[in-house]
Amino acid sequence: MGVSFVLYALNIAIDIKEVFMMCCENTTAPTPALPRLGSPAPSFEAVTTLGTLRLEDFKGSWLILFSHPADFTPVCTTEFIAFAEIHEDLRQRNVELLGLSIDSVYSHIAWVRNIEEKMGVKVNFPVIADLNKEVATAYGMVMPGESKTETSRCVFVIDPNGIIRAMVYYPLTTGRNMQEIIRLIDALQTSDKHSVATPANWKPGDKIIVPPPNTQDMAEDRVKEGLECNDWYFCRKEL
Amino acid sequence: MACINPDGTLTRPGRSILEAMRQPAPLNQVSTGSGVPLYRVRSVIRELLVAELAYADGELYQVTEKGIEKLDS
Known part of the structure:
Protein backbone atom coordinates (compact mmCIF):
# COMPACT_ATOMS: atom_id res chain seq x y z
CA MET A 1 0.00 0.00 0.00
CA GLY A 2 2.74 2.39 1.05
CA VAL A 3 4.92 1.53 -1.97
CA SER A 4 1.95 1.92 -4.36
CA PHE A 5 1.22 5.35 -2.96
CA VAL A 6 4.83 6.46 -3.39
CA LEU A 7 4.86 5.20 -7.01
CA TYR A 8 1.52 6.90 -7.67
CA ALA A 9 2.83 10.20 -6.28
CA LEU A 10 6.03 9.83 -8.30
CA ASN A 11 4.03 9.38 -11.51
CA ILE A 12 2.01 12.49 -10.81
CA ALA A 13 5.22 14.44 -10.20
CA ILE A 14 6.64 13.24 -13.53
CA ASP A 15 3.40 14.20 -15.32
CA ILE A 16 3.49 17.68 -13.80
CA LYS A 17 7.12 18.11 -14.90
CA GLU A 18 6.29 17.04 -18.48
CA VAL A 19 3.34 19.41 -18.66
CA PHE A 20 5.56 22.24 -17.36
CA MET A 21 8.26 21.47 -19.93
CA MET A 22 5.69 21.40 -22.76
CA CYS A 23 3.99 24.65 -21.85
CA CYS A 24 6.58 26.78 -20.19
CA GLU A 25 10.14 25.83 -21.06
CA ASN A 26 10.03 27.30 -24.57
CA THR A 27 8.51 30.60 -23.58
CA THR A 28 10.64 33.65 -24.27
CA ALA A 29 12.11 35.89 -21.59
CA PRO A 30 9.69 38.50 -20.28
CA THR A 31 9.57 41.65 -22.39
CA PRO A 32 10.73 44.71 -20.45
CA ALA A 33 8.05 47.30 -19.77
CA LEU A 34 7.96 49.98 -22.43
CA PRO A 35 8.27 53.67 -21.56
CA ARG A 36 4.99 55.44 -20.93
CA LEU A 37 3.96 59.05 -21.49
CA GLY A 38 4.07 60.95 -18.22
CA SER A 39 6.46 58.46 -16.60
CA PRO A 40 10.14 58.97 -15.78
CA ALA A 41 12.41 58.17 -18.71
CA PRO A 42 14.54 55.05 -18.13
CA SER A 43 17.94 56.13 -16.82
CA PHE A 44 21.11 55.15 -18.64
CA GLU A 45 24.83 55.66 -18.84
CA ALA A 46 26.12 55.21 -22.37
CA VAL A 47 29.19 55.60 -24.52
CA THR A 48 28.62 58.34 -27.09
CA THR A 49 30.59 60.21 -29.72
CA LEU A 50 31.09 62.97 -27.12
CA GLY A 51 32.14 60.71 -24.23
CA THR A 52 30.15 58.86 -21.60
CA LEU A 53 26.78 60.50 -20.95
CA ARG A 54 24.00 59.80 -18.48
CA LEU A 55 20.35 60.75 -18.79
CA GLU A 56 20.76 62.92 -15.69
CA ASP A 57 23.38 65.02 -17.51
CA PHE A 58 20.49 66.55 -19.47
CA LYS A 59 18.54 67.60 -16.37
CA GLY A 60 17.22 71.13 -16.81
CA SER A 61 17.03 70.81 -20.61
CA TRP A 62 14.49 69.20 -22.85
CA LEU A 63 15.95 66.18 -24.60
CA ILE A 64 15.10 64.55 -27.91
CA LEU A 65 16.45 61.00 -27.74
CA PHE A 66 16.12 59.47 -31.18
CA SER A 67 17.22 56.22 -32.77
CA HIS A 68 18.11 55.34 -36.33
CA PRO A 69 18.51 51.87 -37.88
CA ALA A 70 22.17 51.99 -38.92
CA ASP A 71 25.11 54.22 -39.79
CA PHE A 72 26.08 54.66 -43.46
CA THR A 73 22.56 54.09 -44.77
CA PRO A 74 20.83 56.62 -47.03
CA VAL A 75 17.58 57.45 -45.20
CA CYS A 76 19.45 57.73 -41.89
CA THR A 77 21.99 60.03 -43.53
CA THR A 78 19.22 62.36 -44.73
CA GLU A 79 17.77 62.33 -41.22
CA PHE A 80 21.11 63.09 -39.55
CA ILE A 81 21.64 66.01 -41.90
CA ALA A 82 18.10 67.22 -41.14
CA PHE A 83 18.59 66.86 -37.37
CA ALA A 84 21.89 68.74 -37.61
CA GLU A 85 20.15 71.51 -39.54
CA ILE A 86 17.50 72.01 -36.81
CA HIS A 87 19.99 71.57 -33.95
CA GLU A 88 20.46 75.29 -33.38
CA ASP A 89 16.69 75.95 -33.58
CA LEU A 90 16.22 73.28 -30.92
CA ARG A 91 18.96 74.66 -28.69
CA GLN A 92 17.27 78.06 -28.78
CA ARG A 93 14.26 76.24 -27.32
CA ASN A 94 16.45 74.66 -24.57
CA VAL A 95 16.32 71.29 -26.33
CA GLU A 96 19.31 68.96 -26.73
CA LEU A 97 19.60 66.14 -29.26
CA LEU A 98 20.92 62.64 -28.57
CA GLY A 99 21.06 60.01 -31.32
CA LEU A 100 21.35 56.23 -30.93
CA SER A 101 21.90 53.13 -32.99
CA ILE A 102 23.26 49.64 -32.49
CA ASP A 103 26.65 50.53 -33.96
CA SER A 104 30.09 51.07 -32.47
CA VAL A 105 31.39 54.49 -31.50
CA TYR A 106 34.04 54.12 -34.22
CA SER A 107 31.32 53.59 -36.83
CA HIS A 108 29.47 56.66 -35.53
CA ILE A 109 32.64 58.78 -35.65
CA ALA A 110 33.45 57.61 -39.20
CA TRP A 111 29.88 58.29 -40.33
CA VAL A 112 29.57 61.81 -38.90
CA ARG A 113 32.99 62.63 -40.37
CA ASN A 114 31.80 61.25 -43.71
CA ILE A 115 28.64 63.38 -43.55
CA GLU A 116 30.74 66.48 -42.94
CA GLU A 117 33.20 65.58 -45.70
CA LYS A 118 30.69 64.53 -48.36
CA MET A 119 27.62 66.58 -47.49
CA GLY A 120 29.18 69.62 -45.81
CA VAL A 121 27.07 69.28 -42.65
CA LYS A 122 28.67 69.08 -39.21
CA VAL A 123 26.89 66.88 -36.68
CA ASN A 124 27.47 68.44 -33.26
CA PHE A 125 25.10 66.36 -31.15
CA PRO A 126 26.19 63.14 -29.38
CA VAL A 127 25.28 59.69 -30.68
CA ILE A 128 25.00 56.67 -28.38
CA ALA A 129 26.90 53.53 -29.44
CA ASP A 130 24.41 51.00 -28.09
CA LEU A 131 26.13 47.80 -29.14
CA ASN A 132 24.69 45.80 -26.24
CA LYS A 133 21.18 47.21 -26.93
CA GLU A 134 20.90 48.27 -23.30
CA VAL A 135 19.33 51.67 -23.99
CA ALA A 136 17.40 50.44 -27.05
CA THR A 137 15.81 47.69 -24.95
CA ALA A 138 14.96 50.02 -22.07
CA TYR A 139 13.18 52.37 -24.49
CA GLY A 140 11.61 49.68 -26.70
CA MET A 141 13.40 50.91 -29.81
CA VAL A 142 13.83 47.50 -31.45
CA MET A 143 10.70 46.29 -33.24
CA PRO A 144 11.31 42.57 -33.94
CA GLY A 145 8.56 42.56 -36.57
CA GLU A 146 10.68 45.02 -38.58
CA SER A 147 14.20 44.06 -37.61
CA LYS A 148 15.79 42.22 -34.71
CA THR A 149 19.19 43.84 -35.23
CA GLU A 150 18.32 47.48 -35.84
CA THR A 151 16.48 50.17 -33.95
CA SER A 152 13.43 51.68 -35.65
CA ARG A 153 13.10 55.44 -36.11
CA CYS A 154 11.96 56.36 -32.60
CA VAL A 155 11.77 59.80 -31.01
CA PHE A 156 11.38 60.34 -27.28
CA VAL A 157 10.78 63.87 -26.04
CA ILE A 158 11.93 64.08 -22.41
CA ASP A 159 11.24 67.20 -20.38
CA PRO A 160 13.69 69.03 -18.04
CA ASN A 161 12.46 66.89 -15.13
CA GLY A 162 13.21 63.62 -16.92
CA ILE A 163 9.57 62.80 -17.77
CA ILE A 164 8.65 61.31 -21.15
CA ARG A 165 6.31 63.79 -22.80
CA ALA A 166 5.98 62.43 -26.34
CA MET A 167 6.92 59.34 -28.32
CA VAL A 168 6.98 59.00 -32.10
CA TYR A 169 7.74 55.77 -33.96
CA TYR A 170 8.47 55.65 -37.67
CA PRO A 171 9.27 52.50 -39.68
CA LEU A 172 12.62 51.75 -41.27
CA THR A 173 11.39 52.92 -44.68
CA THR A 174 10.23 56.39 -43.72
CA GLY A 175 12.33 59.38 -42.74
CA ARG A 176 11.02 61.74 -40.07
CA ASN A 177 9.72 65.28 -40.54
CA MET A 178 11.87 67.80 -38.67
CA GLN A 179 9.28 70.57 -38.82
CA GLU A 180 6.82 68.30 -37.03
CA ILE A 181 9.41 67.65 -34.33
CA ILE A 182 9.92 71.40 -33.83
CA ARG A 183 6.14 71.90 -33.86
CA LEU A 184 5.76 69.19 -31.22
CA ILE A 185 8.34 70.88 -28.98
CA ASP A 186 6.67 74.28 -29.44
CA ALA A 187 3.28 72.78 -28.60
CA LEU A 188 4.54 70.99 -25.47
CA GLN A 189 6.37 74.06 -24.19
CA THR A 190 3.33 76.27 -24.90
CA SER A 191 1.05 73.84 -23.05
CA ASP A 192 3.39 73.87 -20.04
CA LYS A 193 3.84 77.62 -19.99
CA HIS A 194 0.19 78.63 -20.39
CA MET B 1 38.34 59.76 -21.40
CA ALA B 2 36.55 62.74 -22.89
CA CYS B 3 38.77 65.15 -20.92
CA ILE B 4 42.23 63.58 -21.37
CA ASN B 5 43.85 62.33 -24.58
CA PRO B 6 45.67 58.97 -24.60
CA ASP B 7 49.00 60.88 -24.44
CA GLY B 8 47.95 62.54 -21.18
CA THR B 9 47.24 65.99 -22.59
CA LEU B 10 43.88 67.69 -22.13
CA THR B 11 41.21 67.40 -24.82
CA ARG B 12 39.72 70.60 -26.22
CA PRO B 13 36.57 70.49 -24.04
CA GLY B 14 38.64 69.31 -21.06
CA ARG B 15 40.93 72.30 -21.37
CA SER B 16 38.21 74.90 -21.88
CA ILE B 17 36.18 73.53 -18.96
CA LEU B 18 39.23 73.53 -16.66
CA GLU B 19 40.06 77.09 -17.76
CA ALA B 20 36.55 78.13 -16.77
CA MET B 21 37.19 76.69 -13.30
CA ARG B 22 40.31 78.67 -12.40
CA GLN B 23 37.96 80.47 -10.05
CA PRO B 24 35.29 78.48 -8.15
CA ALA B 25 32.21 78.35 -10.35
CA PRO B 26 28.83 76.60 -10.49
CA LEU B 27 28.04 74.32 -13.42
CA ASN B 28 26.03 76.93 -15.32
CA GLN B 29 28.89 79.40 -15.13
CA VAL B 30 31.40 76.76 -16.24
CA SER B 31 29.16 76.03 -19.21
CA THR B 32 28.86 79.70 -20.15
CA GLY B 33 32.57 80.39 -19.57
CA SER B 34 33.73 77.40 -21.58
CA GLY B 35 31.11 77.53 -24.33
CA VAL B 36 30.44 73.82 -23.72
CA PRO B 37 26.82 72.65 -23.34
CA LEU B 38 25.76 71.98 -19.77
CA TYR B 39 25.15 68.24 -20.33
CA ARG B 40 28.70 67.84 -21.57
CA VAL B 41 30.13 69.92 -18.74
CA ARG B 42 28.52 67.52 -16.27
CA SER B 43 30.01 64.54 -18.09
CA VAL B 44 33.52 66.00 -18.41
CA ILE B 45 33.59 67.26 -14.81
CA ARG B 46 32.82 63.72 -13.61
CA GLU B 47 36.00 62.61 -15.33
CA LEU B 48 38.02 65.61 -14.14
CA LEU B 49 37.03 64.79 -10.55
CA VAL B 50 38.14 61.16 -10.95
CA ALA B 51 41.44 62.32 -12.50
CA GLU B 52 41.84 64.76 -9.57
CA LEU B 53 42.19 67.67 -11.97
CA ALA B 54 39.20 69.39 -10.36
CA TYR B 55 37.40 69.28 -7.04
CA ALA B 56 33.93 70.12 -5.84
CA ASP B 57 33.09 72.36 -2.91
CA GLY B 58 29.34 72.07 -2.59
CA GLU B 59 27.94 73.29 -5.88
CA LEU B 60 31.14 75.07 -6.89
CA TYR B 61 33.87 73.48 -8.99
CA GLN B 62 37.52 74.51 -9.18
CA VAL B 63 40.70 73.32 -10.81
CA THR B 64 43.26 71.55 -8.54
CA GLU B 65 47.02 72.18 -8.43
CA LYS B 66 47.42 69.10 -10.61
CA GLY B 67 44.88 70.57 -13.02
CA ILE B 68 46.72 73.91 -13.14
CA GLU B 69 49.92 72.04 -14.00
CA LYS B 70 48.09 70.35 -16.89
CA LEU B 71 46.69 73.67 -18.08
CA ASP B 72 50.04 75.43 -17.96
CA SER B 73 52.11 72.61 -19.44
Whole structure:
Protein backbone atom coordinates (compact mmCIF):
# COMPACT_ATOMS: atom_id res chain seq x y z
CA MET A 1 0.00 0.00 0.00
CA GLY A 2 2.74 2.39 1.05
CA VAL A 3 4.92 1.53 -1.97
CA SER A 4 1.95 1.92 -4.36
CA PHE A 5 1.22 5.35 -2.96
CA VAL A 6 4.83 6.46 -3.39
CA LEU A 7 4.86 5.20 -7.01
CA TYR A 8 1.52 6.90 -7.67
CA ALA A 9 2.83 10.20 -6.28
CA LEU A 10 6.03 9.83 -8.30
CA ASN A 11 4.03 9.38 -11.51
CA ILE A 12 2.01 12.49 -10.81
CA ALA A 13 5.22 14.44 -10.20
CA ILE A 14 6.64 13.24 -13.53
CA ASP A 15 3.40 14.20 -15.32
CA ILE A 16 3.49 17.68 -13.80
CA LYS A 17 7.12 18.11 -14.90
CA GLU A 18 6.29 17.04 -18.48
CA VAL A 19 3.34 19.41 -18.66
CA PHE A 20 5.56 22.24 -17.36
CA MET A 21 8.26 21.47 -19.93
CA MET A 22 5.69 21.40 -22.76
CA CYS A 23 3.99 24.65 -21.85
CA CYS A 24 6.58 26.78 -20.19
CA GLU A 25 10.14 25.83 -21.06
CA ASN A 26 10.03 27.30 -24.57
CA THR A 27 8.51 30.60 -23.58
CA THR A 28 10.64 33.65 -24.27
CA ALA A 29 12.11 35.89 -21.59
CA PRO A 30 9.69 38.50 -20.28
CA THR A 31 9.57 41.65 -22.39
CA PRO A 32 10.73 44.71 -20.45
CA ALA A 33 8.05 47.30 -19.77
CA LEU A 34 7.96 49.98 -22.43
CA PRO A 35 8.27 53.67 -21.56
CA ARG A 36 4.99 55.44 -20.93
CA LEU A 37 3.96 59.05 -21.49
CA GLY A 38 4.07 60.95 -18.22
CA SER A 39 6.46 58.46 -16.60
CA PRO A 40 10.14 58.97 -15.78
CA ALA A 41 12.41 58.17 -18.71
CA PRO A 42 14.54 55.05 -18.13
CA SER A 43 17.94 56.13 -16.82
CA PHE A 44 21.11 55.15 -18.64
CA GLU A 45 24.83 55.66 -18.84
CA ALA A 46 26.12 55.21 -22.37
CA VAL A 47 29.19 55.60 -24.52
CA THR A 48 28.62 58.34 -27.09
CA THR A 49 30.59 60.21 -29.72
CA LEU A 50 31.09 62.97 -27.12
CA GLY A 51 32.14 60.71 -24.23
CA THR A 52 30.15 58.86 -21.60
CA LEU A 53 26.78 60.50 -20.95
CA ARG A 54 24.00 59.80 -18.48
CA LEU A 55 20.35 60.75 -18.79
CA GLU A 56 20.76 62.92 -15.69
CA ASP A 57 23.38 65.02 -17.51
CA PHE A 58 20.49 66.55 -19.47
CA LYS A 59 18.54 67.60 -16.37
CA GLY A 60 17.22 71.13 -16.81
CA SER A 61 17.03 70.81 -20.61
CA TRP A 62 14.49 69.20 -22.85
CA LEU A 63 15.95 66.18 -24.60
CA ILE A 64 15.10 64.55 -27.91
CA LEU A 65 16.45 61.00 -27.74
CA PHE A 66 16.12 59.47 -31.18
CA SER A 67 17.22 56.22 -32.77
CA HIS A 68 18.11 55.34 -36.33
CA PRO A 69 18.51 51.87 -37.88
CA ALA A 70 22.17 51.99 -38.92
CA ASP A 71 25.11 54.22 -39.79
CA PHE A 72 26.08 54.66 -43.46
CA THR A 73 22.56 54.09 -44.77
CA PRO A 74 20.83 56.62 -47.03
CA VAL A 75 17.58 57.45 -45.20
CA CYS A 76 19.45 57.73 -41.89
CA THR A 77 21.99 60.03 -43.53
CA THR A 78 19.22 62.36 -44.73
CA GLU A 79 17.77 62.33 -41.22
CA PHE A 80 21.11 63.09 -39.55
CA ILE A 81 21.64 66.01 -41.90
CA ALA A 82 18.10 67.22 -41.14
CA PHE A 83 18.59 66.86 -37.37
CA ALA A 84 21.89 68.74 -37.61
CA GLU A 85 20.15 71.51 -39.54
CA ILE A 86 17.50 72.01 -36.81
CA HIS A 87 19.99 71.57 -33.95
CA GLU A 88 20.46 75.29 -33.38
CA ASP A 89 16.69 75.95 -33.58
CA LEU A 90 16.22 73.28 -30.92
CA ARG A 91 18.96 74.66 -28.69
CA GLN A 92 17.27 78.06 -28.78
CA ARG A 93 14.26 76.24 -27.32
CA ASN A 94 16.45 74.66 -24.57
CA VAL A 95 16.32 71.29 -26.33
CA GLU A 96 19.31 68.96 -26.73
CA LEU A 97 19.60 66.14 -29.26
CA LEU A 98 20.92 62.64 -28.57
CA GLY A 99 21.06 60.01 -31.32
CA LEU A 100 21.35 56.23 -30.93
CA SER A 101 21.90 53.13 -32.99
CA ILE A 102 23.26 49.64 -32.49
CA ASP A 103 26.65 50.53 -33.96
CA SER A 104 30.09 51.07 -32.47
CA VAL A 105 31.39 54.49 -31.50
CA TYR A 106 34.04 54.12 -34.22
CA SER A 107 31.32 53.59 -36.83
CA HIS A 108 29.47 56.66 -35.53
CA ILE A 109 32.64 58.78 -35.65
CA ALA A 110 33.45 57.61 -39.20
CA TRP A 111 29.88 58.29 -40.33
CA VAL A 112 29.57 61.81 -38.90
CA ARG A 113 32.99 62.63 -40.37
CA ASN A 114 31.80 61.25 -43.71
CA ILE A 115 28.64 63.38 -43.55
CA GLU A 116 30.74 66.48 -42.94
CA GLU A 117 33.20 65.58 -45.70
CA LYS A 118 30.69 64.53 -48.36
CA MET A 119 27.62 66.58 -47.49
CA GLY A 120 29.18 69.62 -45.81
CA VAL A 121 27.07 69.28 -42.65
CA LYS A 122 28.67 69.08 -39.21
CA VAL A 123 26.89 66.88 -36.68
CA ASN A 124 27.47 68.44 -33.26
CA PHE A 125 25.10 66.36 -31.15
CA PRO A 126 26.19 63.14 -29.38
CA VAL A 127 25.28 59.69 -30.68
CA ILE A 128 25.00 56.67 -28.38
CA ALA A 129 26.90 53.53 -29.44
CA ASP A 130 24.41 51.00 -28.09
CA LEU A 131 26.13 47.80 -29.14
CA ASN A 132 24.69 45.80 -26.24
CA LYS A 133 21.18 47.21 -26.93
CA GLU A 134 20.90 48.27 -23.30
CA VAL A 135 19.33 51.67 -23.99
CA ALA A 136 17.40 50.44 -27.05
CA THR A 137 15.81 47.69 -24.95
CA ALA A 138 14.96 50.02 -22.07
CA TYR A 139 13.18 52.37 -24.49
CA GLY A 140 11.61 49.68 -26.70
CA MET A 141 13.40 50.91 -29.81
CA VAL A 142 13.83 47.50 -31.45
CA MET A 143 10.70 46.29 -33.24
CA PRO A 144 11.31 42.57 -33.94
CA GLY A 145 8.56 42.56 -36.57
CA GLU A 146 10.68 45.02 -38.58
CA SER A 147 14.20 44.06 -37.61
CA LYS A 148 15.79 42.22 -34.71
CA THR A 149 19.19 43.84 -35.23
CA GLU A 150 18.32 47.48 -35.84
CA THR A 151 16.48 50.17 -33.95
CA SER A 152 13.43 51.68 -35.65
CA ARG A 153 13.10 55.44 -36.11
CA CYS A 154 11.96 56.36 -32.60
CA VAL A 155 11.77 59.80 -31.01
CA PHE A 156 11.38 60.34 -27.28
CA VAL A 157 10.78 63.87 -26.04
CA ILE A 158 11.93 64.08 -22.41
CA ASP A 159 11.24 67.20 -20.38
CA PRO A 160 13.69 69.03 -18.04
CA ASN A 161 12.46 66.89 -15.13
CA GLY A 162 13.21 63.62 -16.92
CA ILE A 163 9.57 62.80 -17.77
CA ILE A 164 8.65 61.31 -21.15
CA ARG A 165 6.31 63.79 -22.80
CA ALA A 166 5.98 62.43 -26.34
CA MET A 167 6.92 59.34 -28.32
CA VAL A 168 6.98 59.00 -32.10
CA TYR A 169 7.74 55.77 -33.96
CA TYR A 170 8.47 55.65 -37.67
CA PRO A 171 9.27 52.50 -39.68
CA LEU A 172 12.62 51.75 -41.27
CA THR A 173 11.39 52.92 -44.68
CA THR A 174 10.23 56.39 -43.72
CA GLY A 175 12.33 59.38 -42.74
CA ARG A 176 11.02 61.74 -40.07
CA ASN A 177 9.72 65.28 -40.54
CA MET A 178 11.87 67.80 -38.67
CA GLN A 179 9.28 70.57 -38.82
CA GLU A 180 6.82 68.30 -37.03
CA ILE A 181 9.41 67.65 -34.33
CA ILE A 182 9.92 71.40 -33.83
CA ARG A 183 6.14 71.90 -33.86
CA LEU A 184 5.76 69.19 -31.22
CA ILE A 185 8.34 70.88 -28.98
CA ASP A 186 6.67 74.28 -29.44
CA ALA A 187 3.28 72.78 -28.60
CA LEU A 188 4.54 70.99 -25.47
CA GLN A 189 6.37 74.06 -24.19
CA THR A 190 3.33 76.27 -24.90
CA SER A 191 1.05 73.84 -23.05
CA ASP A 192 3.39 73.87 -20.04
CA LYS A 193 3.84 77.62 -19.99
CA HIS A 194 0.19 78.63 -20.39
CA SER A 195 -1.71 75.55 -19.10
CA VAL A 196 -3.53 75.17 -22.39
CA ALA A 197 -3.89 72.58 -25.13
CA THR A 198 -3.13 72.95 -28.81
CA PRO A 199 -5.52 71.97 -31.63
CA ALA A 200 -4.79 69.95 -34.75
CA ASN A 201 -2.13 71.46 -36.99
CA TRP A 202 -1.42 74.17 -34.41
CA LYS A 203 1.66 76.28 -34.88
CA PRO A 204 3.03 79.20 -32.86
CA GLY A 205 0.81 82.27 -33.32
CA ASP A 206 -2.37 80.24 -33.82
CA LYS A 207 -5.18 80.30 -31.27
CA ILE A 208 -4.99 77.69 -28.53
CA ILE A 209 -7.66 75.53 -26.92
CA VAL A 210 -8.87 76.50 -23.46
CA PRO A 211 -9.23 73.35 -21.33
CA PRO A 212 -12.92 72.41 -20.91
CA PRO A 213 -14.64 73.65 -17.72
CA ASN A 214 -15.03 71.14 -14.92
CA THR A 215 -18.13 72.65 -13.29
CA GLN A 216 -21.35 74.34 -14.36
CA ASP A 217 -20.19 77.59 -12.76
CA MET A 218 -17.01 77.54 -14.81
CA ALA A 219 -19.02 76.86 -17.96
CA GLU A 220 -21.30 79.86 -17.28
CA ASP A 221 -18.38 82.14 -16.40
CA ARG A 222 -16.56 81.12 -19.55
CA VAL A 223 -19.22 82.65 -21.77
CA LYS A 224 -18.63 86.02 -20.04
CA GLU A 225 -14.86 85.86 -20.45
CA GLY A 226 -14.98 86.86 -24.08
CA LEU A 227 -13.46 83.64 -25.34
CA GLU A 228 -14.15 82.49 -28.86
CA CYS A 229 -16.52 79.57 -28.14
CA ASN A 230 -18.34 77.27 -30.52
CA ASP A 231 -19.97 75.74 -27.49
CA TRP A 232 -19.39 75.74 -23.73
CA TYR A 233 -16.78 72.96 -23.96
CA PHE A 234 -15.00 74.18 -27.07
CA CYS A 235 -13.31 77.56 -26.65
CA ARG A 236 -10.24 79.06 -28.23
CA LYS A 237 -8.24 82.16 -27.40
CA GLU A 238 -5.21 84.10 -28.53
CA LEU A 239 -2.14 83.75 -26.36
CA MET B 1 38.34 59.76 -21.40
CA ALA B 2 36.55 62.74 -22.89
CA CYS B 3 38.77 65.15 -20.92
CA ILE B 4 42.23 63.58 -21.37
CA ASN B 5 43.85 62.33 -24.58
CA PRO B 6 45.67 58.97 -24.60
CA ASP B 7 49.00 60.88 -24.44
CA GLY B 8 47.95 62.54 -21.18
CA THR B 9 47.24 65.99 -22.59
CA LEU B 10 43.88 67.69 -22.13
CA THR B 11 41.21 67.40 -24.82
CA ARG B 12 39.72 70.60 -26.22
CA PRO B 13 36.57 70.49 -24.04
CA GLY B 14 38.64 69.31 -21.06
CA ARG B 15 40.93 72.30 -21.37
CA SER B 16 38.21 74.90 -21.88
CA ILE B 17 36.18 73.53 -18.96
CA LEU B 18 39.23 73.53 -16.66
CA GLU B 19 40.06 77.09 -17.76
CA ALA B 20 36.55 78.13 -16.77
CA MET B 21 37.19 76.69 -13.30
CA ARG B 22 40.31 78.67 -12.40
CA GLN B 23 37.96 80.47 -10.05
CA PRO B 24 35.29 78.48 -8.15
CA ALA B 25 32.21 78.35 -10.35
CA PRO B 26 28.83 76.60 -10.49
CA LEU B 27 28.04 74.32 -13.42
CA ASN B 28 26.03 76.93 -15.32
CA GLN B 29 28.89 79.40 -15.13
CA VAL B 30 31.40 76.76 -16.24
CA SER B 31 29.16 76.03 -19.21
CA THR B 32 28.86 79.70 -20.15
CA GLY B 33 32.57 80.39 -19.57
CA SER B 34 33.73 77.40 -21.58
CA GLY B 35 31.11 77.53 -24.33
CA VAL B 36 30.44 73.82 -23.72
CA PRO B 37 26.82 72.65 -23.34
CA LEU B 38 25.76 71.98 -19.77
CA TYR B 39 25.15 68.24 -20.33
CA ARG B 40 28.70 67.84 -21.57
CA VAL B 41 30.13 69.92 -18.74
CA ARG B 42 28.52 67.52 -16.27
CA SER B 43 30.01 64.54 -18.09
CA VAL B 44 33.52 66.00 -18.41
CA ILE B 45 33.59 67.26 -14.81
CA ARG B 46 32.82 63.72 -13.61
CA GLU B 47 36.00 62.61 -15.33
CA LEU B 48 38.02 65.61 -14.14
CA LEU B 49 37.03 64.79 -10.55
CA VAL B 50 38.14 61.16 -10.95
CA ALA B 51 41.44 62.32 -12.50
CA GLU B 52 41.84 64.76 -9.57
CA LEU B 53 42.19 67.67 -11.97
CA ALA B 54 39.20 69.39 -10.36
CA TYR B 55 37.40 69.28 -7.04
CA ALA B 56 33.93 70.12 -5.84
CA ASP B 57 33.09 72.36 -2.91
CA GLY B 58 29.34 72.07 -2.59
CA GLU B 59 27.94 73.29 -5.88
CA LEU B 60 31.14 75.07 -6.89
CA TYR B 61 33.87 73.48 -8.99
CA GLN B 62 37.52 74.51 -9.18
CA VAL B 63 40.70 73.32 -10.81
CA THR B 64 43.26 71.55 -8.54
CA GLU B 65 47.02 72.18 -8.43
CA LYS B 66 47.42 69.10 -10.61
CA GLY B 67 44.88 70.57 -13.02
CA ILE B 68 46.72 73.91 -13.14
CA GLU B 69 49.92 72.04 -14.00
CA LYS B 70 48.09 70.35 -16.89
CA LEU B 71 46.69 73.67 -18.08
CA ASP B 72 50.04 75.43 -17.96
CA SER B 73 52.11 72.61 -19.44
